[in-house]
Structure formats: C-alpha cells, structure tokens
Amino acid sequence: MSIDKNKSSGISVAMCTYNGELHIQSQLESIAGQSLLPSELVICDDGSTDTTLALVSQFAEGAPFEIRVHRNPQNLGYTKNFEQAISMCEGEFIALSDQDDLWYPEKLATLSSLLRHDDTLGGVFSDGDLLNSYGEIEERSLWQSIRFSPKKRVQFTSGYSNDILLRGNVVTGMTMMFRSELRDRLLPIPRTWIHDAWLAWMLNLNSRLYACPTRLVSYRMHPSQQVGLPLTPGEKRRWIYQHGLSAYFKRAKTRSLLDYHQTAAQLDDLCEYLKKSTDKSHRTLLVDAEKKSRHAKTAAAALTHARPARIKAVLGHASSYWKYSTVPARAIFRDLLI
Numbered sequence: 001m002s003i004d005k006n007k008s009s010g011i012s013v014a015m016c017t018y019n020g021e022l023h024i025q026s027q028l029e030s031i032a033g034q035s036l037l038p039s040e041l042v043i044c045d046d047g048s049t050d051t052t053l054a055l056v057s058q059f060a061e062g063a064p065f066e067i068r069v070h071r072n073p074q075n076l077g078y079t080k081n082f083e084q085a086i087s088m089c090e091g092e093f094i095a096l097s098d099q100d101d102l103w104y105p106e107k108l109a110t111l112s113s114l115l116r117h118d119d120t121l122g123g124v125f126s127d128g129d130l131l132n133s134y135g136e137i138e139e140r141s142l143w144q145s146i147r148f149s150p151k152k153r154v155q156f157t158s159g160y161s162n163d164i165l166l167r168g169n170v171v172t173g174m175t176m177m178f179r180s181e182l183r184d185r186l187l188p189i190p191r192t193w194i195h196d197a198w199l200a201w202m203l204n205l206n207s208r209l210y211a212c213p214t215r216l217v218s219y220r221m222h223p224s225q226q227v228g229l230p231l232t233p234g235e236k237r238r239w240i241y242q243h244g245l246s247a248y249f250k251r252a253k254t255r256s257l258l259d260y261h262q263t264a265a266q267l268d269d270l271c272e273y274l275k276k277s278t279d280k281s282h283r284t285l286l287v288d289a290e291k292k293s294r295h296a297k298t299a300a301a302a303l304t305h306a307r308p309a310r311i312k313a314v315l316g317h318a319s320s321y322w323k324y325s326t327v328p329a330r331a332i333f334r335d336l337l338i
Contacts, residue, residue, distance in 0.1 A: 011038040011108055012091030012180070016081045018046040020099035021055060023220060028059045030102045036109035038095070040066040044085040047075045052099070082173070082195040083187055095177040096196070102131065102218040110216060111177040122207025123178030123199070125171045128217035142219050146170055147326055153211050161204050162285050166292055168326045171200035171209070175217055178203055190269040192262065201270060205282065253303060253338040260300035267293035295320035299335060310336060 013031060017024060031041060041063070045053055053071065060067040068088070076084060086094060093112055097103075107126070114124045130138035130145060143153075148170040156164045164170060173196030178186070186202040189195050203209045240248045267289050274286040295317065302313035314321075314335050325331035 008039045009036050009108065009112065010092035011036070011112055011177075012089035012094050013038045013041045013097050014082065014085035014089050014094055015041060015043045015097040015099060016046065016078065016085055017043055017048060017052050017056070017099045018075075018078075018081075019048045019050045020052045021048075021050040023100035024052055025055055025059070027097065027099055027101055027103070028056070028063075030104075031097065032059075032064060033105055034103065034108045035105045036112065037065050038108060039091050040068060040089070041097075042085050042088050043067065043069045044081050044088070045069065045071045046077070046081045047072055077191075079189050079191060079193060079195045079198075083189045086183060087187060089180060092180060093177050094180050094183075096173045098174045100220045101174050102220065104216050104218070106214075107216040108177075110212065110214060114210060114212060115177065115179065118210075120208050121210050122182050123176060123203035124210045124212055125177075125200075126175040126212040126214055126216040128172070128175055128215050128219045131218040131220045133221065137218065138221075141215060142172060142175070142217075143170070143213075146172075148211075153213065156211055161209065162288070165201060165204060166288055166324060169194070169197035169200060170211075171196050172219065173199070174219065176200075179207075182206060190266070192265040192269050197266070205277075205279075205285075249338045252334065256334065256338065257300055257303055260296045260303070264293050264296040264300070267296065291320065292324045295324050303335060303338070307336065 015027075031038065043056055045056075053069070056067070056069060060069070070084070070088065072081065072084075082096065086096075093115055095108060095111065111124050111126065115121055127148075128142040130140060130142060132138055143149075146168070148156075148164075152164055152170070155161075156170070173194075176196060176199065178199070182203065185206040186199055189198045200209065236248070239251075243251075271286060271289050271293065274282050274289060298313065298317055298320070302310045305313065314332060318332060321332050322328040
C-alpha cells in the first residue's frame with residue numbers, strides 16, 4: 001500500500017524516551033513506514049544523557065509528519081512521562097509508543113479503522129511478535145507470553161473484561177490506540193500504576209476496549225527495558241543452572257513480595273476511583289477489587305513466614321488464588337515453596 005503523506009490521519013503518537021539511543025532509530029523508522037502516517041509524533045524525553053535527542057532531531061529533519069519534542073527539566077519517571085505525553089497530543093486518536101520496539105506498516109491503519117467503524121469502542125489493543133536480544137522473532141506471541149489465551153479473549157469481549165483485568169493486565173501500551181476525547185477520564189495516572197494497566201482499566205470502565213488478534217508490532221525484549229515479560233521455563237532453568245536453586249527461590253520470594261505489595265497499592269487506588277464513581281455497575285467491581293487487595297496483602301504476609309507456617313495461610317484462602325491469580329495452581333505452589 002502506498003503512503004499518503006498529505007492526508008491528515010488525525011492520529012497522534014505519544015512516545016516517551018530515556019537514554020534510548022540503541023533502538024530509537026529503528027522505532028522512528030517503523031513509524032515513518034506506516035501505510036497510514038500519523039499527523040504528529042509527540043516525544044517527551046525524561047532527561048536522556050546519551051544521543052537520543054540528537055537522533056530524534058536528525059530524524060525530524062526529513063520526517064513525513066510533524067514532530068514535537070519536550071525535554072523534562074526533571075525526571076518524571078515512566079508513568080508520569082507518558083501521562084504528560086498523552087496530555088500534549090492534539091489528534092483524534094492517540095497511539096502509545098515505546099522507544100525500543102518495531103511497528104509493522106499496517107498498525108496505525110488497522111487500529112484507527114477499528115475505532116472509526118465502531119463508535120462504541122473507546123480503545124483498541126493488539127497482539128504482537130516477540131523480538132529477542134539477537135533480533136530474532138520468537139515462536140510465542142506477546143499474548144501467549146502473558147497467557148492471554150483465546151478463551152480469555154472470548155471472555156474479554158463477552159462481558160467479562162473486569163474479571164480478566166482483575167487477574168492481571170493483558171494490555172501492552174505500545175499496542176494501544178484510544179480516543180483523545182476520553183483523555184479527561186483516563187488521567188491522571190496514579191503513581192502506583194504502570195500507565196498501560198491503568199489506561200486499560202479506565203477505557204474498560206468508561207467505554208469499551210477491544211482486543212485485536214492481529215500481530216501489529218514486534219515487542220523487543222532486552223535487559224534494560226522498564227517492564228519485562230515473565231521468564232520462560234527455559235530461561236528459568238538457565239538462571240537456576242547459573243546461580244543455584246537457593247538463589248532462585250530467594251529471588252522469586254523477593255519478586256513475589258514486591259508484586260503483592262504493588263498489586264495491593266494499585267487495587268487500593270482503583271478502589272478509591274470506584275468509590276467516587278456514580279455508575280452503579282461499578283459497585284460489584286469495587287467489592288471484587290477490595291477482595292483482591294486483601295488477597296495480595298494476605299499472600300504477602302504469608303510469605304514472611306517460614307514454609308511450614310505458610311501452609312494454613314496459603315491454603316486457607318485458596319479460593320482467592322483461583323479467582324485472582326493468572327495461573328492459580330502455580331501461584332499456590334510457588335507461595336508454598338519459595
């Protein structure tokens with residue numbers, strides 16, 4: 001498909017950067033290679049000390065769309081920087097972009113078409129490929145890596161999206177596009193939340209969020225990324241081989257404690273939002289969100305005890321694991337073992 005450089009698409013791309021010189025050129029080129037170009041690219045840099053901004057400036061000289069760059073005088077952090085970038089966008093639709101991934105040519109055209117043809121949709125997100133540190137495409141997809149199975153996708157689009165999101169976020173920011181008219185309902189983003197997970201909830205509660213099964217991006221996996229994917233079984237085996245089983249258990253326990261504390265804080269913030277809502281349909285979700293917060297706090301407390309003392313605490317609220325964990329049996333076994 002030929003690229004129309006003259007037609008305004010009404011799409012804003014919100015990109016956040018921070019010391020991204022290694023991969024940003026490729027990402028910028030993939031945005032410029034879209035079959036439907038954005039009307040603007042808004043870049044908020046969080047204080048890069050490498051050549052990121054120089055590369056952006058060089059790219060902007062020949063870019064086929066407007067580029068606006070804002071450099072933060074002080075580091076805002078990942079979530080607040082995205083909040084700022086979103087607030088600066090002027091287009092009808094807003095697509096989020098990390099600095100290190102790759103977009104396939106039909107991404108913007110596909111997502112914007114879905115929004116234009118269904119006024120009930122407030123936002124859309126897609127599946128994607130996984131790009132490893134060697135530049136190779138993995139066999140598993142992005143959705144497979146986060147266990148967003150075909151069954152869960154059917155549930156998500158059939159009125160059970162709250163249940164899916166309560167188990168864990170399935171929406172990756174760099175696959176998202178949403179209507180800018182909803183912005184006031186999406187922002188501000190609490191500091192306890194990663195931007196894409198909060199936006200997913202707000203779009204889900206204030207409109208309708210659609211899961212597009214097409215792989216429209218390559219999600220780059222590397223050690224310095226802000227938010228990573230779960231380790232594969234092979235990666236776990238290699239880590240244990242290099243560091244030992246005891247070190248792996250210690251690492252897993254530390255990470256689980258952090259995840260539980262973060263989840264509890266996030267759910268408490270979501271509960272505060274829901275308490276202020278006048279939508280009666282949110283009352284049931286409020287009860288479930290409060291229960292998940294208590295589950296996270298109880299599980300975190302259980303992990304502070306020696307293994308034998310955990311048995312009663314973990315098995316005593318096994319029903320909460322089954323309702324609120326992505327893989328319940330694995331979560332129970334992990335919390336008993338680590």
